[in-house]
């Protein structure tokens with residue numbers, strides 16, 4: 001007789017962990033095998049899960065890998081008393097993880113209209129969907145420049161820093177485009193760094209554009225995507241709305257897109 005646990009497992013692929021890297025006491029990355037039939041669009045998320053033997057615990061996660069990569073990768077927080085990540089943080093290479101069969105989400109390219117520059121604003125693990133998006137060739141055809149902002153509390157939390165400054169330029173498919181068109185704009189809020197402060201401050205005082213040598217964001221020409229905690233999302237949506245940007249959705253491209261799973 002099939003149990004409730006079996007029924008949940010039917011909606012999930014069993015994959016094997018192939019790599020785990022710990023960066024800080026709050027952040028780590030995971031790589032897993034990819035089932036041949038698992039398809040997703042860059043920017044989407046899916047459920048990932050662990051089977052404890054008694055129950056299956058699942059949480060929403062964005063894939064950080066490109067849609068065409070052979071393996072799946074994820075960036076994860078460690079919440080010490082979190083039901084999921086208090087366990088997931090101890091996962092090791094060779095162990096089983098579960099991956100939802102139905103990825104979804106609204107941070108996809110079809111939610112934003114084509115335009116001049118595309119701004120990707122992220123805090124903490126919110127950079128995850130953007131790591132996938134910036135490895136898609138299409139993004140470089142649609143926009144002249146892609147500006148990737150990552151705001152973290154600490155410098156050590158800028159976990160893709162080295163890849164974004166150098167590694168991505170060696171990427172066989174999009175390396176040359178990234179070198180020409182991708183502008184990385186990290187900022188740190190709780191310790192000294194060469195650039196500090198919240199991104200909203202950098203927009204209000206114009207330093208975001210000043211430092212990159214760009215014209216200020218223009219709702220007629222530029223687009224944005226936002227991913228981070230609820231307060232940051234609110235602040236950025238207010239900021240973009242007051243600058244004249246309208247919200248987009250899948251199939252209804254607009255001036256900016258957020259992950260709707262985060263809203264009410």
Ligand SMILES: Cc1cc2nc3c(=O)[nH]c(=O)nc-3n(C[C@H](O)[C@H](O)[C@H](O)COP(=O)(O)OP(=O)(O)OC[C@H]3O[C@@H](n4cnc5c(N)ncnc54)[C@H](O)[C@@H]3O)c2cc1C
Pocket residue numbers: 045059060061062063074075076077079081082083084085086124125128259261262
């Ligand atoms: C659409 C969507 C996509 C997501 N993608 C990712 C992802 O790619 N990587 C990821 O690590 N998490 C992601 N999350 C959050 C994730 O689903 C879980 O909340 C996280 O794994 C913690 O689970 P938990 O059971 O340990 O703690 P929970 O009980 O879920 O969370 C406890 C508290 O920890 C804080 N918290 C939870 N997640 C984070 C986070 N990522 N960064 C900072 N603080 C956090 C919040 O204050 C939360 O109330 C996503 C959530 C949604 C809705």
Ligand SMILES: NC(=O)c1ccc[n+]([C@@H]2O[C@H](COP(=O)([O-])OP(=O)(O)OC[C@H]3O[C@@H](n4cnc5c(N)ncnc54)[C@H](OP(=O)(O)O)[C@@H]3O)[C@@H](O)[C@H]2O)c1
Pocket residue numbers: 044045061062105107123124125126127128129151152153188189190198199200227228229230231232233235236259262
């Ligand atoms: N697909 C998705 O939707 C998806 C994918 C991955 C992650 N996520 C979500 O992303 C979130 C990441 O957590 P987090 O961003 O809270 O991580 P965090 O590690 O706590 O980082 C917070 C950073 O955001 C800044 N910040 C906070 N409030 C702000 C505001 N109002 N305006 C501008 N900047 C602000 C903070 O600055 P201070 O130091 O000044 O406070 C800090 O630098 C989680 O909620 C996670 O679930 C979503």
